[in-house]
Amino acid sequence: MKTYKIATIPGDGIGKEVVPAGQQVLQALAAQSKTFDFEFEDFAWGGDYYRKHGLMMPEDGLDALRDKDAILFGSAGDPDIPDHITLWGLRLKICQGFDQYANVRPTRILPGIDAPLKRCKPEDLNWVIVRENSEGEYAGVGGRVHQGHPLEAATDVSMMTRMGVERIMRFAFQLAQSRPRKLLTVVTKSNAQRHAMVMWDQIALEVSKEFPDVHWDKELVDAATARMVNEPASLDTIVATNLHADILSDLAAALAGSLGIAPTGNIDPERRYPSMFEPIHGSAFDIMGKGLANPVGTFWSVVMLLEHLGEIEATTRVMNALEKITADPLLQTGDLGGTATTVQVTEAVCEALSSA
Numbered sequence: 001m002k003t004y005k006i007a008t009i010p011g012d013g014i015g016k017e018v019v020p021a022g023q024q025v026l027q028a029l030a031a032q033s034k035t036f037d038f039e040f041e042d043f044a045w046g047g048d049y050y051r052k053h054g055l056m057m058p059e060d061g062l063d064a065l066r067d068k069d070a071i072l073f074g075s076a077g078d079p080d081i082p083d084h085i086t087l088w089g090l091r092l093k094i095c096q097g098f099d100q101y102a103n104v105r106p107t108r109i110l111p112g113i114d115a116p117l118k119r120c121k122p123e124d125l126n127w128v129i130v131r132e133n134s135e136g137e138y139a140g141v142g143g144r145v146h147q148g149h150p151l152e153a154a155t156d157v158s159m160m161t162r163m164g165v166e167r168i169m170r171f172a173f174q175l176a177q178s179r180p181r182k183l184l185t186v187v188t189k190s191n192a193q194r195h196a197m198v199m200w201d202q203i204a205l206e207v208s209k210e211f212p213d214v215h216w217d218k219e220l221v222d223a224a225t226a227r228m229v230n231e232p233a234s235l236d237t238i239v240a241t242n243l244h245a246d247i248l249s250d251l252a253a254a255l256a257g258s259l260g261i262a263p264t265g266n267i268d269p270e271r272r273y274p275s276m277f278e279p280i281h282g283s284a285f286d287i288m289g290k291g292l293a294n295p296v297g298t299f300w301s302v303v304m305l306l307e308h309l310g311e312i313e314a315t316t317r318v319m320n321a322l323e324k325i326t327a328d329p330l331l332q333t334g335d336l337g338g339t340a341t342t343v344q345v346t347e348a349v350c351e352a353l354s355s356a
Contacts, residue, residue, distance in 0.1 A: 002036045004069040004309055007274070011046040011090065013283025014293035015074020021295040021346040022072050022302050028350040029306075029314055036311060041068070045090055047078030056089030062097045070305045071276035072298075077283035088140070091278075095133055098273035100266035101164065102171045103131035104304070105249040105280065110296075112327035113257035113336060117232065120255075124233035127252055128179070130172040131245030133266060135164045136196075138242040158241075160196040162203065169207040171269055172239035176214050179237060184216040187224050187240035187248065200241070225251060253280060260294030260335040261326070263301035265308065275308055277301040287334075291341040294333040296326065299349060321352035 006026070010019040023040055030037045043064065045057040056076070058064075065071060076091045077083060094100070107129065109115045109122040117125070139159035146152045169186075176184035186204045190197035201218065208216055219227060221244045227234060228251060240248055253262035259281045266276040279297025287293060299322050306315040325331045325348050332338030333345060 001034070003039050004036060005039045005041070005067065006305075007065050007068040007071045008040055008042045009045055009071060009073045009090075009094075010042070011074040011076050011283065012048075012078050012086065013075055013285045013288045014281070015046070015076075015283060017288070017291070017293045017342050018279060018295045018298040019072055019074040021342060022298040024346055025299055025302055025318065025349055025353070028353045029318060032354065033314070036314075046076065047081050047086060050078070050081055050085070050089065056086060057093065062094065065094070065098075065274060068274040069309060071274050072301070072305065073276050073278035074298075075278070075281065075283040077285075079285055092138070092140075094276055095266050098268055098276070099134060100268050100273070100275055101132065101134040102168060102265075102267040102269055103133035103245065104175075104265045104267055105129040105131065105245075105252070105262065106300075106304070107249070107252040107256050107262060109256050110261060110326040111323045112329065112332065113261070115255060115257045117229065117255055120232050125256060127232075127235055128175060128237050129245050129249045129252060130168065130175060130237065130239040131249065132164065132168040132240070132242050134242075135159050135161060136242035138246075158193070158196055158243075160199060160241075162199070165200055165203045166207060167269075168239065169204050170210070172237060173207055173211040173214055173216070176216070176237035177211055181236045182214050183236035184214055185224070185235055185238045186216060186218045187221050187238060187244050188218055189221050189244070191220060197241075204239075221248070224248060228252065228255060249280065258294065258335045259297070260333065261296040261300065263297050263304055265301070265304040267308070275305075277305040277308070291343060292334050293342045294335050295342050295345055295349075296322065296333075317353060318349075321349050324352050325349050 008019050010016040026038050050056050076086045108126040137158045141157040141159045142155040144154040190201045253259045262280045264280050303319050331340045331348050333340050
């Protein structure tokens with residue numbers, strides 16, 4: 001029997017509720033499996049750790065994660081700690097430390113979800129957004145000088161490398177090639193950003209020649225937002241920079257019904273390091289501890305984790321259980337207009353897995 005080593009990092013806020021729920025689903029799945037099991041190790045990093053140690057995670061924390069098969073992450077964010085500290089000190093430290101350069105965010109309207117685009121049929125909104133996850137606008141290049149004086153200045157430099165752009169473009173084209181429609185939209189802003197984004201466009205054209213069966217087009221990021229609303233069926237696989245995809249994927253999740261249901265995978269496609277899977281919602285301190293958090297985004301992230309491990313049958317089982325639950329109005333949480341609790345949704349998914 002194969003034993004997968006999974007690191008769980010709940011982080012902050014409702015991450016402490018949804019990550020244990022995700023672990024519970026994985027345990028329910030393993031209980032019925034004759035071929036695999038999970039070995040979990042929990043890491044209590046985040047805002048509470050910062051208050052005790054002055055760091056969001058230990059300086060050598062990556063070494064503790066290095067031998068894991070995957071990481072299940074909750075959220076990073078604390079109202080008492082500046083956001084740039086919580087993000088760069090935990091989530092981005094792991095993403096960049098393990099070169100998880102492909103951030104993958106599938107989006108579709110799950111059964112039973114009342115999505116806001118009333119003219120949109122569920123089959124019209126079935127996207128995967130590929131976000132460059134290692135450089136671009138979030139490269140961390142820049143600084144502040146003369147703080148507190150009238151001549152104070154600050155810079156954030158969007159840093160793009162040929163290698164970084166080539167590898168995310170190739171990943172996106174390969175993903176589009178694997179999907180039925182073989183359709184890719186490259187999001188850009190090269191009309192205004194005339195250096196790095198022009199290179200982005202040029203490399204997209206170069207890489208496209210390796211994939212003659214993939215139909216691709218180019219869209220300015222501002223126009224892409226309108227296209228997502230007005231012509232959702234015209235999109236399938238989307239690739240964008242770190243900042244652009246960060247924004248577009250939140251829009252995509254909202255159009256599909258709620259940020260609470262959206263998953264993401266921070267992937268090292270070369271599998272040199274463990275990849276990390278997480279819901280895209282934030283720490284949501286306003287509902288922390290009330291049992292109101294929607295665990296669906298975490299469960300869908302578990303689906304992505306299982307797919308990454310190659311457990312395709314298990315992937316299908318969990319996704320089927322998840323869709324069965326979202327289709328039941330009595331099992332929808334407050335963000336979807338229902339009254340169900342985190343525990344009720346989790347128990348229902350586990351029961352669906354046990355009875356399948």
